[in-house]
Amino acid sequence: MRIALAIAVTLVVRPGAAVGAQAVDGTHLQVFLMTMGAGSDISERFGHNALWIRDTVAGTDAIYNYGTYSFPVNFVGALKFGAQFAMGRPRYRLSVDTSLARTLNEYREAGRDLAVQELNLSPSERGDLAAKLALNAQPEHRYYIYDYYRDNCSTRVRDMIDVVLHGALRRATRDRPAGTTLRFHTLRSIENSLLLFVGIDAALGPRVDRPIDQWDEMFLPEKIALHLRELRVTGPDGIDAPLVKTEAQVLTIGRYRVESAPPRWELRYALAGLLATGLIMMALLAGPPGVTGRVVATAWLVLMALGGLLLMFFWLISYNVATYANHNLLLLSPIAVGVLPSIWYRGPASAPRWRWRVLHALAISVLLGTAVAIVPIVSRQDNIRLVLLTALPTLAAAYIAARRLTRANA
Secondary structure, three states: OHHHHHHHHHHHOOOOOOOOOOOOOOOOEEEEEEEEOOOOOHHHOOOEEEEEEEEOOOOEEEEEEEEEOOOOOOHHHHHHHHHHHHOOOOEEEEEEEOOHHHHHHHHHHOOOOEEEEEEOOOHHHHHHHHHHHHHHOOOOOOEEEOEOOOEOHHHHHHHHHHHHOOOHHHHHHOOOEOOOOHHHHHHHHOOOOHHHHHHHHHHOOHHHHOOOEHHHHOOOHHHHHHHHHHOEEEOOOOOEEEOEEEEEEEEOOOOOOOOOOOOOOHHHHHHHHHHHHHHHHHHHOOOHHHHHHHHHHHHHHHHHHHHHHHHHHHHHOOOOHHHOOOHHHHOOOHHHHHHHHHHOOOOOOOOOHHHHHHHHHHHHHHHHHHHHHHOOOOOOOOOHHHHHHHHHHHHHHHHHHHHHHHOOOO
């Protein structure tokens, strides 16, 4: 009820300035966690959140949003921005909106749900949070290097709340298994786009397959809302009380939805792999079907090689820790580019040794990648889907190349 009243009052009161860093008296402040649902774009699929500080005396609001970034409008700027993302070094900032109505309209127009929780903080904690947020929003402090899992717009909200709670949120969630992994949450959030699903699944390495605890799981905004709802704090009178005083669903649109678990698409991957294998094996036929098969084999090997180069970039050059030591490099291997000349080989049956060595290296790489996916040797990586998609077509392309190398020039 108090949340509904605060929103109603804000919509008719002229927005004021953000709470200044000097405003440490929290007796007249209310603190709310805003949790936004998923949207349509990849950047919106994980949800969002913000901290809303309301001054009940001045009738002003400050909505602190750690997920703000500026996309350049010129070509050079856009390239630089894309390079920062690829390198795992995108620059985000904390922004402040002093209009609750504008924030609500923005998410209403985007078709995204929005929930609000009022936090049961003491006056000193409310003042401390308001002062810290205002200071963090200053030009010299507002920017940070965004990390998808370890330092994002949600973990910054989590950490800020934990600071004013003197570590209570961390103590309640650290080392308590979440029963999930980072890959689990990533894949269930992006299942609306098959191409993105396949690409991101392939790019992520074994680090996202380690079990996480409830603290790490709060890289997702919805998990912060959940764990705050479960948390109890001790007040000045020594009595335990829920941290969430009241909560309300402000926007219920239901246009976008994130499933509770990733889709089981192993059969789709396997069927796509079998289809590609069948097309490649057409190269054994004479005439136009054979040419078609070799063209498909060529395209497949180029795709595998380019994929492998991207994985090497993410591992060896970028700062994306989640992509390090990726076992998929055995499946999407840059070695595939060395097989391309053999697909169209028309020389004598005694082909140069280097061609055979490249063929053997590619086959060994794929077979080893398959074995590691089935029986993990060093670390576990959930990549059986990529094995089902790529192993047979790549081995089929290698077989076609071997057949070309063993036939005499007509």
